[in-house]
Amino acid sequence: METPRDFDNLKARIVERAPNLPRRLAQVATYALEHHDEIAFGTVASIAQAAEVQPSTLVRFSQSLGYAGFSDLQDVFRSRLRDRIMNYEERIEHMREHAITASKASVIFSGFSDASQKSLNDLREKLDASKLEEAVDMLAKADTIFLIGLRRSFPISSYMSYAFGKLGIRNNLIGATGGLASEDVSFASKRDVVLAISFTPYASETIKLVQDTAARNVPIIAITDSPFSPLAPIAKPWFEVQEANFEGFRSMAATLSLAMTLTVAVAERRKK
């Protein structure tokens, strides 16, 4: 009879206990099941009032479920609302408390997996379909697609270059060959499109290349992580992709998913 640490188990536990709980505690149980977000956001006083019980009843209720106090139970309600990614220390601590044994590496793995899942969910909610259409449209009409993505973004741009190549779509991966990047991109004209990918801390070379190219009126599409990105003002459209991180290492799952979408959608569009 250990205390549920995640929302689903907690909910099940409440349902199971509720029938044989004293009157006021049952009242809290009912209220809790019906007003998840009130519990998550409210204060003891506000919830007590809404549920028409005393503040102390809330604490008792929490304790009867095995929690230290109301705040402890509230954490579980909150954790459901934010798919929070625990950091390394927290995970270790969490495992220690719950006597789960796992290797360090598997802790790290689950951290990265969580980060990926979270990033994907975030982007699913945020991605603007009309922007996507606009970008696909531009890329489909482009003569050559110039891909700019260095350092951390290089895996993305190189993937796109590979996939575009496979699909028979003319593209130029900047920085891939031994040549000078600035020279490669200087071939871009108004009939082409530059697809730039850059995240904090924006590689200065990427920024400079894109700015120079934008100055020559070459259309720019960007994938970046913030409205403050130096790419945001010069690209149209631009996509905001925020990758969750674990221990400072950002996931790339969402960006990659978007990159794959663009390549495949462009290929589909061109087939017509």
Added chain:
Amino acid sequence: METPRDFDNLKARIVERAPNLPRRLAQVATYALEHHDEIAFGTVASIAQAAEVQPSTLVRFSQSLGYAGFSDLQDVFRSRLRDRIMNYEERIEHMREHAITASKASVIFSGFSDASQKSLNDLREKLDASKLEEAVDMLAKADTIFLIGLRRSFPISSYMSYAFGKLGIRNNLIGATGGLASEDVSFASKRDVVLAISFTPYASETIKLVQDTAARNVPIIAITDSPFSPLAPIAKPWFEVQEANFEGFRSMAATLSLAMTLTVAVAERRKK
């Protein structure tokens, strides 16, 4: 200069103001835009710490936007989360409704996202912790880590090379330079480790390189997709990662998650 009461307006206001905000306040602005959930749930102290500012700066920031104090601004962040969660219940239905009218590109996007999520979940269940430990151990002891991954796997190997580089771990990304791959890898000795990544259809060059190297008793670790992979018999340990695909394009989310795990775990191990 009315104060935004809903999240979208608030966000727009922050973006608009941020450029000419003092340093620390701008720092808060950036943080706020990137960590909605943290602002919604955190306390002044915890957020201040995460954003690396003083608690007072958060209050000032709030006031500069016209709010009475931090709590007032926090309410706006919370209200958004409430709305979002309310929608979350109906999300499946919502998605279904929009799926009909959704653009082609967003369908593709959600297809790739699904594939990524699925791949991640699969690997979470299947990944063997002891193999992971073994691999980390070998890589931590290696003199130089040789990374072999071409074509579709190149984004993975290039990411690892970048990350290892950042972490100060000596590595050699095969196929990256203009040189001959077979020559590069011929430097690998028993004291090194080769990390090979290859999926169906296994690039013949990758296979040949790895086989030749294995013949010289260089330890091999592989990430591949089947026990029948030509890498499986010559690598120890080897990881089976099966990526779900959408329209024939395989996700890379799980592989990438594993790759990141290996890099970070090796760095951690070496620190000791």
Added chain:
DNA sequence: TGAGAAGTGAAACAATAATTCCAGTCATAA
């Protein structure tokens, strides 16, 4: 270059919120 304004960090302080305590009520069983 220096005076003044604007911005910042750290700690004191104030407010708010959670928890505990205890007296009193209610249900149960002898």
Added chain:
DNA sequence: TTATGACTGGAATTATTGTTTCACTTCTCA
């Protein structure tokens, strides 16, 4: 019916959290 133990309400206490203040630093413009 009354004695016992569980339950409850409300206030006191304690802890946590948000806000303000002030000395100090950094910019800005004459």
